[in-house]
Amino acid sequence: MKKILILLAVVTAFTACKSGSKKKGTDEKSAKTEISLSAAGSTFAGPFYKTAFKKYFDLTGVQTSYGLTGSGAGIRSLKDRVVDFCGSDAFLSDTEAAQMPAPVVHVATCSGAVDIAFNVPGIDSIKLDQEVLADIFLGKITNWNDAKLKAINPGVKFPDLAISVVHRSDGSGTTFIFSDYMSKISKEWKDQIGVGKSLNWPVGMGAKGNPGVAGIISSTVGSIGYIGSDYAFAQKISFALLKNAAGNYIAPTIAAVSAAGKGDMPADTRIMETNSTAPDAYPISGFTWIILYKEQAYNGRSLEQAQATVKLIDWMLDPAAQGIAKELKYAPLPDKVVQIDKAILRTVTYNGKPILK
Amino acid sequence: MNNSDKITKYFLFAGSFLILIVAGGMVYSLVGGAIPAFHKFGWHFITSTNWNPTEGRESYGAMPFIAGTMITSVLALLISIPMAFSTSLFVSEYFRKTPVASVLSTLVDLLAGIPSIVYGLWGFYTLRPVIMHLGLSPQGFGVFTSGIILAIMIIPYATSLSNEIIVMVPNELKEAAYSLGATRMEVIFNVIVPNARSGIVASYILAFGRALGETMAVTMLIGNANKVPHSLFDTGNTMASVIANQFGEADGLKLSSLIAIGLLLFVITALVNTAGKFIIKKLS
Numbered sequence: 001m002k003k004i005l006i007l008l009a010v011v012t013a014f015t016a017c018k019s020g021s022k023k024k025g026t027d028e029k030s031a032k033t034e035i036s037l038s039a040a041g042s043t044f045a046g047p048f049y050k051t052a053f054k055k056y057f058d059l060t061g062v063q064t065s066y067g068l069t070g071s072g073a074g075i076r077s078l079k080d081r082v083v084d085f086c087g088s089d090a091f092l093s094d095t096e097a098a099q100m101p102a103p104v105v106h107v108a109t110c111s112g113a114v115d116i117a118f119n120v121p122g123i124d125s126i127k128l129d130q131e132v133l134a135d136i137f138l139g140k141i142t143n144w145n146d147a148k149l150k151a152i153n154p155g156v157k158f159p160d161l162a163i164s165v166v167h168r169s170d171g172s173g174t175t176f177i178f179s180d181y182m183s184k185i186s187k188e189w190k191d192q193i194g195v196g197k198s199l200n201w202p203v204g205m206g207a208k209g210n211p212g213v214a215g216i217i218s219s220t221v222g223s224i225g226y227i228g229s230d231y232a233f234a235q236k237i238s239f240a241l242l243k244n245a246a247g248n249y250i251a252p253t254i255a256a257v258s259a260a261g262k263g264d265m266p267a268d269t270r271i272m273e274t275n276s277t278a279p280d281a282y283p284i285s286g287f288t289w290i291i292l293y294k295e296q297a298y299n300g301r302s303l304e305q306a307q308a309t310v311k312l313i314d315w316m317l318d319p320a321a322q323g324i325a326k327e328l329k330y331a332p333l334p335d336k337v338v339q340i341d342k343a344i345l346r347t348v349t350y351n352g353k354p355i356l357k
Numbered sequence: 358m359n360n361s362d363k364i365t366k367y368f369l370f371a372g373s374f375l376i377l378i379v380a381g382g383m384v385y386s387l388v389g390g391a392i393p394a395f396h397k398f399g400w401h402f403i404t405s406t407n408w409n410p411t412e413g414r415e416s417y418g419a420m421p422f423i424a425g426t427m428i429t430s431v432l433a434l435l436i437s438i439p440m441a442f443s444t445s446l447f448v449s450e451y452f453r454k455t456p457v458a459s460v461l462s463t464l465v466d467l468l469a470g471i472p473s474i475v476y477g478l479w480g481f482y483t484l485r486p487v488i489m490h491l492g493l494s495p496q497g498f499g500v501f502t503s504g505i506i507l508a509i510m511i512i513p514y515a516t517s518l519s520n521e522i523i524v525m526v527p528n529e530l531k532e533a534a535y536s537l538g539a540t541r542m543e544v545i546f547n548v549i550v551p552n553a554r555s556g557i558v559a560s561y562i563l564a565f566g567r568a569l570g571e572t573m574a575v576t577m578l579i580g581n582a583n584k585v586p587h588s589l590f591d592t593g594n595t596m597a598s599v600i601a602n603q604f605g606e607a608d609g610l611k612l613s614s615l616i617a618i619g620l621l622l623f624v625i626t627a628l629v630n631t632a633g634k635f636i637i638k639k640l641s
Contacts, residue, residue, distance in 0.1 A: 069605055069606075070605070070606060071606075072605070072606025073605035073606040074606075075606065076605060076606045076607070076608060079608070093412070096412075099609075161495075162495035164495050164496035169581035169602045169603075170602055170603065170605065170606060171410075171603070171605075171606035171607075193411065194411045194412075194413065194414055195411070195412075196410065196411035196412045196413075196414075197412070197606070198410040198411070198603065198606075199409075199410070199411050200407070200408065200409035200410070200411055200414075200583070201582065201583070204582065204592075205496065205498050205580030205581055205582050205592045206580065206581030206582060206583075206594075206602070207581065208576075208581075208602060216496075219485075220489075220496045220497070221489070222495055222496070223496060
């Protein structure tokens, strides 16, 4: 008995020692490293942010980790103050903003298209009008050889194949943009389902994040879903041309997204640009935002941390960063939006004093 | 009592007391978190099949997930019982104490060590295409696919305990039966199974409990559709996987509803275990 107790004591002492020394080691290490930022949110803007933050690290040595959690979880993390800022493709409504512990600001970083991506063997391109799109996602059109689909796609040979709708299972800004558009084009959608980051889907199956939806579409014959342009491009998934408000069938190109974003921009950048009336605009386009607290002195954050946060976001508006967005199939911000963004960033303070001059 | 005995006693007492406190704390925080959901929806929360997280139209009901969890777990148990039972007999009766039996039982135990995510990946890339190819379901996700994966995952839990129980059936009984001219089959079903009944049932209940709470592999395969599945090949969702999917962004009423689902899962698992204990008592 005694032996066991002694053994136990030795083991405990040993592990205590070991974990103690280990902790000390990491503390020393973190003291040495430069300022690092953490952020989470939108998977839609994920490819842009990941690439841009890496570039920024090469330029300045400031490391930014970005978690692809989905916009909903990103906003939640910002609310819990566990990240420096979050990425979201859905702006906070007035009620949501009021629920945050402190005032926040939205900085638009780029705009992008939500592609209607599909996987039907032998078919590279289809056209969808508002009615057919709504019917597919409402579960009323269930087979690819439906007469309505054939009518707007003369010459395309549709197989007898069940349609599998894929949507997001997590709270998503991509879903928000998509449902915002659907509510504008279909009264039935508006009444039955509405707009939101997560929805009560009448049909289909859910997958986590843009990468999850893209993965299921590329591996499932007969599937259709909505994903950010870069995901469709990177995984070589076919996308549909959509009939816009002016009646033209438009592909989700950078030019078509830019055309949708030419309208007026409010001073807080909170605007949806779906269903644009411009003749060459892609209808499911949307801005994506970085959201951060207006007052950066919270949770014992240092002035350096706050400065690094704002400087990074300021750099995201730079032509260099906007060029990265363009390479990744996002539409860069128009100049007037950059000016509005910069004005917003100048209102961000540390202990009441503006951080940027 | 000498000193070391005393120390051991207090040590053990403190240890078990700590576990009680942790368990009590979990129940306390689950109930506390679930109160807003039950306050808002009442018992309707359990029976409602409507899960609507849309801002401004929020309404939460747990039935789709309760149904999904129960259907996948029962299906998994039904699929795994024949495999687990024959494995147990193979290892503990037919090839008892032979190298081939020890290899097989080691392999089965190894199944328990495979991480859930690996089962999920295997299901996604191997099992799902097979289901699609067979034409059972157009997209390969759903209750049936999840049930098969769960069945494989719980086999080690179902076999390991029943192996030990079957080995423990007294040899005298078996020999007596053989000497009366019983065939091997008759010995198995008239001597071994009745003797080992409570242990076998207990191990299946243990396995069922495992299936109820399994998360990752099921999330990857069930299709995450928040509705009661219409058929075995339809998509659905389970209690554990809806929590895993939506916990990150949830707050307010939705968070409370997810915690309430966690509480229900806790209660269901506790009921299953109690029922198991009761059955064992009755049978033995």
